[in-house]
Amino acid sequence: MIQNNPISRIVAHIVLIIGILIVAFPIYYAFIASTQSLQDIMRPPLSLLPGGHFWENYTTALFGGIGRIGGVGVGRLLINTTIMALAIAVGKIIISILSAYAIVFFRFPGRMIFFWLIFITLMLPVEVRILPTYKVMVDLGLIDTYTGLTVPLMASATATLLFRQFFMTIPGELVEAARVDGAGPWRFFKDILLPLSKTNIAALFVILFIYGWTQYLWPLLMTNRNDMTTIVIGLRKMISFADADTEWHLVMVTCILAILPPVLVVVLMQRWFVRGLVETEK
Amino acid sequence: MTFRGTSLSLAFGLILASSTSSFALTEISWWHAMTGANNEVVETLSKEFNESQSEYKVVPVFKGTYPETLNAGIAAFRAKQAPHIMQVFDAGTGVMMGAEGAIKPVADILSMGGAKFDKSLYLPGIVAYYSKPDGTMLSFPYNSSSPILYYNKDIFKKAGLDENNPPKTWPEVWEAAKKIKTSGAAKCGYTSTWLTWIHTENFAAWNNLSYGTNENGIAGTDVELKINAPLFVKHFQELADLAKDGTFRYGGRTSEAKPLFLSGECGIFTESSGGLGDVVKSGMNYGTGQLPYDPDAKGAPQNTTPGGASLWVFGGKTDAEYKGVAAFFTFLSRTDIQARLHQVSGYLPVTLAAYEETKKSGFYDKNPAREIPIKQMMGKAPTENSKGVRLPNLPQVRDIENEEFENMLSGKQTAQQALDNAVKRGNAAIKQANGQ
């Protein structure tokens, strides 16, 4: 072992603490703002400690009146966003593990064509082709449905690529052994591949959950009804671009509510997330 | 198709195809861009209309900012899923008018509802802006506003200015602003929202200057911009000079400058009359005045033009649906509704009756600021320079102007250069939009 000298270790701690201050500050500040009154927010500088309006602001945002967001409560929006994030995460994982399985463990005519058909879509963001995609959605009658909100966002190859890479590291002897034991493709998949992929699946789940949670342009166009939209869009609706006043204190409460669930997912699942992320993407 | 949600809906019992059971009701969808308190007004109005009768149900839907709403509506039209009613901002008027095959004139719809449509009931300046050159009213004015001047009385007092006498001309504004800054009464003298709408489009109308050929586009879509004429250049050079030491502060392209005034950082402010609500809410000691004019301009002040948004109706719907739209517009035109909308939201009343009633109730004696935009718009019969600006691509031209203004205010170019560039780029963009 190399012994780091204590001074360099102290420096390291200081740098890390500064780093964390930078990284965490914007979120902390949003929380501070969410506990202040509107008047205080409008007159900078804002205090660095929480204000006295925590309960007031949070109860107003959660249960107040006919609702700032077209008569729909924040709760409903959080449920929608959760459904969207979960459906995208789970759907994408199922779809991609199956296709990666097909590509790595089978030989069949047209395999490379299919492979490239899928991988060309690897990084093309939905923003770039949103107008024609929208038309397709309308033609299929998917506006204002959870299917419309979620299924098209599964059309990206990232997850498939990750599984493919991981599967390619699995030694051929394992497959051979399985075949000698008389295990068919299904049993191999269920008994060997799935357990081996656990970490990857967990990491992908986190990544995709966040991907789904943070969508913006897509739900904006895909939903017409207020009760089908997501929390990020709801947040946008609260910020006034026309003539009305923006209630920044309530905006900040909603901000915190919109940030909290994905942060919890990342932090609580960080062990798998980190391991999977680093192992698969490299 | 097999993949349509099969595996997912199995996986999640939560995924329910949400159903709206509305058999007897004819649903009227209304896409809008109203946020915050104005969103509540939209919801309340729809609710009241729905409760007032049992045949139709208006369903309001927020679709994002004004441009996003317009775009979503257009995309939906192309996909044959257009809403019945769509709120389109002033700058989008030219875009909608260019699409005669896509829309149904409001004049036709109102007469379908049985009630005879009488244009003379509506405020002439507003109706003129939303009508075709032949006089057919194409859209229903929902929220109209005009720019006025606001000032902070406390700051005026501190700076030794007459708090009961707001500046009436631009040179007076510059003087007052400098005094505010030099006396230390506030950090900045003057700020404004919407340089395009207030300092270009309304500056032209109010000073009876031409913004572009063909009556600023009202008479035809072929327009050449005229905003690099000497008086515009002088005006913008003065703004640019004041910006150098912070006497004038730029807040952003749309309404972002508002907090600068509300927080007391700037003493004078030009902004839409629709912004009054926030000023009142902030609890500051404010005063209002007419939009300043340029004393060098002949015939100034002329009249200001309406901003805000109007409701457009898409074509291709059933008669029953159009009857519902007509019923809703008739409801919106009701004197009591209009008077309340006007008094609560600060937008202009659409009908003369609502104006008269508000006047009779003594509302303006207590709230003189609410009458300023109406007087500004009705003071004089509009000339060919002051009916408003209508371009096939006004949003794009505004963007171009904003970009050039920003480069001017940051000292990268003079007002002459900025306006010359804006005219050159704007004309090219208009040509392209006209398909030339």
Place this chain on the structure above:
Amino acid sequence: MASSTRVTFPNKFLPYLLLAPQLAITIVFFYWPASQAIRQSVLREDPFGLSTQFVGLGNFKRILSDPNYLNSLQVTVVFSIATAVIAMGFALMFAVMADKVIRGKGIYRTLMIWPYAVAPAIAGMLWLFLFNPSMGTFAYMIRSAGYNWDPLLNSGQAMLLVVAAAAWKQISYNFLFFVAGLQSIPKSLIEAAAIDGAGETKRFWTIVFPLLAPTTFFLLVVNTVYAFFDTFGIIHAVTGGGPGKATETLVYKVYNDGFVNLILGDSAAQSVILMVIVIGLTAIQFRYVERKVHYG
């Protein structure tokens, strides 16, 4: 190559069945719309689609000779490089520090990763809330210190603000990879160098940094792609492309021309160009990734 010697299952029908869901979604929601975008890029159409005219490559010609397009290309390059360098530089520094400390590693990591979970649109809002000249507390402090902070008019400051917001969101991700990269460096190498008398700084630049090269390269591609595409929400919330056109990136311009200015042909042509760029970037990354899998 490794792939041709793989042991596989003999089955004629099953692989197609397994591929079906992904292919169906890809074709319906990717290839169909993409072909529509290509079609649109050779047409000139009014926003409502009431009149359509075939113009061949006219839209492409106009875009590529438009100084504004070239400007946004330049903005994109500057923005992407700045974002990638800052996000990676800070992440590397924090990762090296985290590698040194013995206590509190887990806590540091936990606190370091949460911006990853924040939506770009919200990240932009948070930064705007801090640095907005009219009500941001930081903006207020900077101005009080006598510095003229005005990102609304100063292009450099506007760029700085969007780069900061974009880089902030990406630090977490880079941090995790650098930490992992550092852990995989054999300690014996560093010890050997230490015995040879190499100081800490020298050890880092001669041994650690070169060994991190694969990670760095991978992150460079990821960060570039992120800066190209995923930052739309940030720019939309913070600057709207301004002042002037100082922060208008390629993706923002596609959105602006298509959705705000309604020039569909130009916008579609830009989408097609972007698709080509993306496919190019994908190919680069893919080749690299392939190498890693085979020889890594």
